[in-house]
Amino acid sequence: MxxxxxxxxxxxxxxxxxxxxxxxxxxxxxxxxxxxxxxxxxxxxxxxxxxxxxxxxxxxxxxxxxxxxxxxxxxxxxxxxxxxxxxxxxxxxxxxxxxxxxxSSDEHEWFVESRSSKENNPYRDYYIWRPGKPDGTEPNNWLSFFGGSAWAYDEGTGEYYLHLFTKKQPDLNWENxxxxxxxxxxxxxxxxxxxxxxxxxxxNCISKTEGLPDAGTARYAWGGEHFLNGPRIHEYLQEMNRSVLAGRDIxxxxxxxxxxxxxxxxxxxxxxxxxxxxxxxxxxxxxxxxxxxxxxxxxxxxxxxxxxxxxxxxxxxxxxxxxxxxxxxxxxxxxxxxxxxxxxxxxxxxxxxxxxxxxxxxxxxxxxxxxxxxxxxxxxxxxxxxxxxxxxxxxxxxxxxxxxxxxxxxxxxxxxxxxxxxxxxxxxxxxxxxxxxxxxxxxxxxxxxxxxxxxxxxxxxxxxxxxxLIGLRREHPIMAYGEYRLLLEDHPQIYAYTRQLESEQWLVILNFSEGEARFESPEELKGAEGQLIIANYPADPGMPASGITLRPYEARVYRLKG
Structure with missing residues (x-):
């Protein structure tokens, strides 16, 4: 890696x-x-x-x-x-x-120009404009992330613009x-x-489904299937990488x-x-x-x-x-x-x-x-x-x-x-x-x-x-790169897992409860000895062979030996 x-x-x-x-x-x-x-x-x-x-x-x-x-x-x-x-x-x-x-903001110069007219306007297509449906309703039934319709009507040009967030945040048209x-x-x-x-x-909202179709038949509906991870999203990100990001240490x-x-x-x-x-x-x-x-x-x-x-x-x-x-x-x-x-x-x-x-x-x-x-x-x-x-x-x-x-x-x-x-x-x-x-x-x-x-x-x-914790991360590459493996999947209080990088193995034990919780090593770790790396309560530096009674919200991290 x-x-x-x-x-x-x-x-x-x-x-x-x-x-x-x-x-x-x-x-x-x-x-x-x-x-x-x-x-x-x-x-x-x-x-x-x-x-x-x-x-x-x-x-x-x-x-x-x-x-x-x-x-x-x-x-x-x-x-x-x-x-x-x-x-x-x-x-x-x-x-x-x-x-x-x-x-962008609706006060960005692009949008100010975009809404100035429909004809011969180089900025009109910087945003997503559509006429309403024949019955006078919005171009589609999508909801905004912040509630209400994702479309706002512009009196000046007689069309709607798309805003997945507030009305003052018109969506940019990445098709352009x-x-x-x-x-x-x-x-x-x-x-x-x-x-x-x-x-x-x-x-991952920048690519929308072609034609901007309705989301189901309700008057208003969440339209995420048409604007999350859209059809051209990978094309756009790869183009962005080639155009700007490639070759930089960022x-x-x-x-x-x-x-x-x-x-x-x-x-x-x-x-x-x-x-x-x-x-x-x-x-x-x-x-x-x-x-x-x-x-x-x-x-x-x-x-x-x-x-x-x-x-x-x-x-x-x-x-x-x-x-x-x-x-x-x-x-x-x-x-x-x-x-x-x-x-x-x-x-x-x-x-x-x-x-x-x-x-x-x-x-x-x-x-x-x-x-x-x-x-x-x-x-x-x-x-x-x-x-x-x-x-x-x-x-x-x-x-x-x-x-x-x-x-x-x-x-x-x-x-x-x-x-x-x-x-x-x-x-x-x-x-x-x-x-x-x-x-x-x-x-x-x-x-x-x-x-x-x-x-x-x-x-x-x-x-x-x-x-x-930050200091340990500098000293121990296992914290960034070690492979994760879950232990005690069904325990109702304890979240435990190991991290493994080459021959080094760490054990993380977390009591996610306000009460005491008993940790018993699973079969694959029976008899393992450990050295305490960090804990949020005072604790003995060695890993007890007979298991651990964890205090409320106790966290311990051990480096396993051998």
């Missing part, structure tokens, strides 16, 4: 609006990030993924881009961005930027080779400035809703030259109940489902592609609240989840604040939430679906993207040290107990546990 920096490194995601404000306007910015680079260096991360900092009217917090080659005024200047890139490179870290090219050439030119602009790769936003990761392991092998097989790894969403769906309200329909997640999904991805990509490892990001709730416990067992469960992510095959991603064990927030009123997806859901659930406000808020407390977007908790001073002004979104009230200053001073903190 070829060794590369993006397989062996650890990625840290920064959501700029919520990371650090240097100017006192309540909004995080580039100078704020620059001021915290020594913190990231001390944590030990190798690669920083910067969520969008491009010019944007902020309908979807920067994922609606009005100028791909300019910096958002709220975040600073191009000179600030260049200083940030230099600061990262000086410290031996790399920078990957968000690439958002399924859609001129549009593709524009995108590749923009990518080259940033690569020539010295960035180290791209995280590609919903990149990394690429594609965010791909609805992708299966079989499809991910096609996307990430090095011989096919598309992307290095994908973000899959199957893990994120294990606590979603079947039904028409998508992620907002809640069910308790089961350890058997986590084992099954993880094992499938670990085994089916082994030797063929590459996994990205994450349990939270800017679009997902805080992992310790979702998959661990954010009460008295917060620290040990946060460490267990970290152990899990960093001992699987693939590249681990840390989302800002994860290394502190930051938790979901419960704002008392919907008025305190900012996320467009959350606000759209609440309005539809209460006004159209018959949910009570209390039912809607319960789902928001569990799944809202704003859980991840409350400001980074730096210390116990006013506004968690994030800003001297009024923060753009509320600070989590627990910042006085959970913050970077406290964590860095406590040798037993979640933060220092992450430092140890």
């Amino acid at each position: 070829e060794r590369t920096f993006w397989k062996e490194g650890v990625v840290y995601q920064i959501y700029p609006r919520s990371f650090m404000d240097s100017g006192g306007d309540g909004i995080g910015d580039l100078k704020g990030i620059l001021s915290k680079l020594d913190y990231l260096k001390y944590l030990g991360v190798d690669i920083v993924w910067l969520s969008p900092v491009y010019k944007s009217p902020n309908d979807d917090n920067g994922y609606d881009i009005s100028d791909y080659c300019a910096i958002m005024d709220e975040f600073g200047t191009m000179a600030d961005w260049e200083a940030l890139l230099e600061g990262l490179h000086i410290r031996g870290m790399r920078l990957i930027m968000d690439l958002v090219v399924n859609h 080779p001129k549009l593709r050439k524009e995108v590749y030119g923009m990518m080259s602009f940033w690569l020539e400035k010295g960035i180290d790769g791209f995280r590609m936003d919903v990149i 990394m690429t990761v594609g965010e791909m809703p609805g992708v299966t392991p079989e499809e991910a092998v096609l996307y990430t097989d090095p011989e096919r030259r598309e992307v290095h790894m994908v973000f899959q969403f199957e893990t994120m769906d294990i606590d979603t109940a079947p039904g028409g309200s998508g992620k907002w329909s809640l069910k308790p997640w089961e350890l058997r489902d986590l084992k099954a999904v993880t094992t499938k991805w670990q085994t089916e990509l082994h030797g063929k592609g590459w996994n990205s490892l994450y349990l939270n990001n800017h679009d997902q709730p805080r992992m310790v609240s979702r998959f661990g416990s954010d009460g008295a067992l917060r620290k040990v469960s946060a460490k267990l989840l970290a152990t899990f992510l960093h001992t699987l095959q693939g590249t681990p991603y840390i989302y800002q604040g994860e290394e502190l064990g930051m938790t979901n927030v419960r704002f008392p009123s919907i008025q305190e939430y900012k996320d467009v997806e959350t606000l759209n859901f609440y309005r539809e659930a209460v006004n159209e679906w018959g949910w009570t406000p209390e039912q809607a808020m319960a789902s928001i407390y569990a799944k809202s993207r704003d859980n991840a977007r409350t400001p980074m908790q730096w210390d116990d001073s006013a506004n968690a040290g994030f800003t001297t002004g009024t923060p753009w979104i509320g600070i989590h009230p627990n910042y006085t107990e959970i913050n970077a200053k406290e964590a860095m001073a406590d040798p037993d903190s979640v933060f220092h546990y992450y430092r140890r």
Whole structure:
């Protein structure tokens, strides 16, 4: 297996609006990030993924881009961005930027021109325009990711444009080779400035089924079968690689809703030259109940489902592609609240989840604040939430679906993207040290107990546990490259597996429960001796021959001998 920096490194995601404000306007910015680079260096991360900092009217917090080659005024200047890139490179870290090219903002000059007229307009075909059906309804019945029809009517030209996200995020028409050439030119602009790769936003949505057919017979229906992993997606990604990416020492990761392991092998097989790894969403769906309200329909997640999904991805990509490892990001709730416990067992469960992510095959991603064990927030009123997806859901659930406000808020407390977007908790001073002004979104009230200053001073903190895991990854190639094998598949509390690289074997034992759990070695490991590599409780350095009684959320990793 070829060794590369993006397989062996650890990625840290920064959501700029919520990371650090240097100017006192309540909004995080580039100078704020620059001021915290020594913190990231001390944590030990190798690669920083910067969520969008491009010019944007902020309908979807920067994922609606009005100028791909300019910096958002709220975040600073191009000179600030260049200083940030230099600061990262000086410290031996790399920078990957968000690439958002399924859609632009409706304020992008391309779309302003596109909607100006239907006739003799070189930009009309940069977007996906269609007349309505003869009965006056939309061109098809697809639903937007954020609720409601995926089509918006334009009075000026009398046609509809497609928007898989908000109405201010019209989809780009990748069927148009001129549009593709524009995108590749923009990518080259940033690569020539010295960035180290791209995280590609919903990149598997860029190819749509020819003719844009209806999805079934309902008035509105999820049309994912017509725009996820579409007919020309591999052609487009291979062309992108040939045109821009080939020959550069960079990394690429594609965010791909609805992708299966079989499809991910096609996307990430090095011989096919598309992307290095994908973000899959199957893990994120294990606590979603079947039904028409998508992620907002809640069910308790089961350890058997986590084992099954993880094992499938670990085994089916082994030797063929590459996994990205994450349990939270800017679009997902805080992992310790979702998959661990954010009460008295917060620290040990946060460490267990970290152990899990960093001992699987693939590249681990840390989302800002994860290394502190930051938790979901419960704002008392919907008025305190900012996320467009959350606000759209609440309005539809209460006004159209018959949910009570209390039912809607319960789902928001569990799944809202704003859980991840409350400001980074730096210390116990006013506004968690994030800003001297009024923060753009509320600070989590627990910042006085959970913050970077406290964590860095406590040798037993979640933060220092992450430092140890990252340090181990540098020392032991088995953490990146070792083959995964599941043990004790049916155990209701324990998730155990081995990693094997040549003659070296590690055993990972994780108690995913709030009670004690007994680990007995399976037959193939009977009598094996082990040396403790890392644990989230004090533990003897040797592996007990008679089995182990694990404490709540206990994690242990052993190197097996012989």
